Amino acid sequence: VKRKPYVAGNWKMNLDRRAAVSLATAVRTGLQGDAAVDVAVFPPFVYLEEVVRAVAGSGVAVGAQDVCDQPSGAFTGEVSAAMLLDIGAKVAIVGHSERRHVYGESEELCGRKLRAALAVGLEVILCVGETIEERQSQRTEKVVASQLSKGLVGVPANQLSKVTLAYEPVWAIGTGLNATAAQASEVHGYLRGLLSGLYSPAAADAMRIQYGGSVKPENARELLTARDVDGALVGGASLKPESFLAIVRYR
Numbered sequence: 001v002k003r004k005p006y007v008a009g010n011w012k013m014n015l016d017r018r019a020a021v022s023l024a025t026a027v028r029t030g031l032q033g034d035a036a037v038d039v040a041v042f043p044p045f046v047y048l049e050e051v052v053r054a055v056a057g058s059g060v061a062v063g064a065q066d067v068c069d070q071p072s073g074a075f076t077g078e079v080s081a082a083m084l085l086d087i088g089a090k091v092a093i094v095g096h097s098e099r100r101h102v103y104g105e106s107e108e109l110c111g112r113k114l115r116a117a118l119a120v121g122l123e124v125i126l127c128v129g130e131t132i133e134e135r136q137s138q139r140t141e142k143v144v145a146s147q148l149s150k151g152l153v154g155v156p157a158n159q160l161s162k163v164t165l166a167y168e169p170v171w172a173i174g175t176g177l178n179a180t181a182a183q184a185s186e187v188h189g190y191l192r193g194l195l196s197g198l199y200s201p202a203a204a205d206a207m208r209i210q211y212g213g214s215v216k217p218e219n220a221r222e223l224l225t226a227r228d229v230d231g232a233l234v235g236g237a238s239l240k241p242e243s244f245l246a247i248v249r250y251r
């Protein structure tokens with residue numbers, strides 16, 4: 001199977017309204033006619049609707065950085081999957097390391113969020129990744145295996161095409177210290193093997209697995225052409241159109 005590369009920009013808690021619209025517009029303009037790579041941007045919740053408007057009719061998808069695990073009701077401060085779909089978002093990120101490690105989200109909560117997103121028809125990027133302590137104590141495979149299987153609990157094979165994985169080693173996020181292409185390929189290949197066991201070889205083969213963690217124009221080509229790497233989830237370098245577009249055009 002030839003997997004289409006998928007590059008996503010996670011803006012995190014950055015930019016203001018004007019800068020968000022201007023970045024989205026620049027990405028849209030810069031990509032005109034380029035359909036070789038799937039592209040999505042993930043603004044803060046409050047700017048989602050305006051960014052959806054700014055990229056309407058282009059190939060750029062818009063998604064949310066997080067989503068509530070519950071459909072509606074008394075959940076102060078939360079945003080439901082149906083609300084996201086309602087304003088034109090197509091995707092939600094689930095299990096980003098900052099959600100897991102800064103806000104204490106459990107693997108079970110990430111699984112519920114993923115199922116809540118799929119239930120309304122959103123696509124999902126499920127993030128997994130080990131901390132530096134976990135890597136140094138040879139626990140990387142154990143950690144990502146648990147995050148993967150708990151994240152995908154209850155997801156039937158026919159929903160798997162709505163899911164993208166992102167391998168994001170915590171030690172590489174925002175540090176400037178990216179994983180090497182070999183390190184990324186090793187974990188991506190391991191994840192694909194797990195998917196093959198959890199679902200089927202064909203499902204594993206079709207699954208896109210993004211790498212995330214200090215991806216920048218200078219390392220994009222090496223990382224994105226590595227075996228089993230099908231794109232990138234980009235944080236810092238997605239905040240400037242030039243660097244994000246250079247990553248999209250990594251070839």
Ligand code: PGA
Pocket residue numbers: 010168172173174175176212213214215233234235236237
């Ligand atoms: P970074 O962030 O590119 O700034 O390292 C990646 C991410 O957190 O998705």
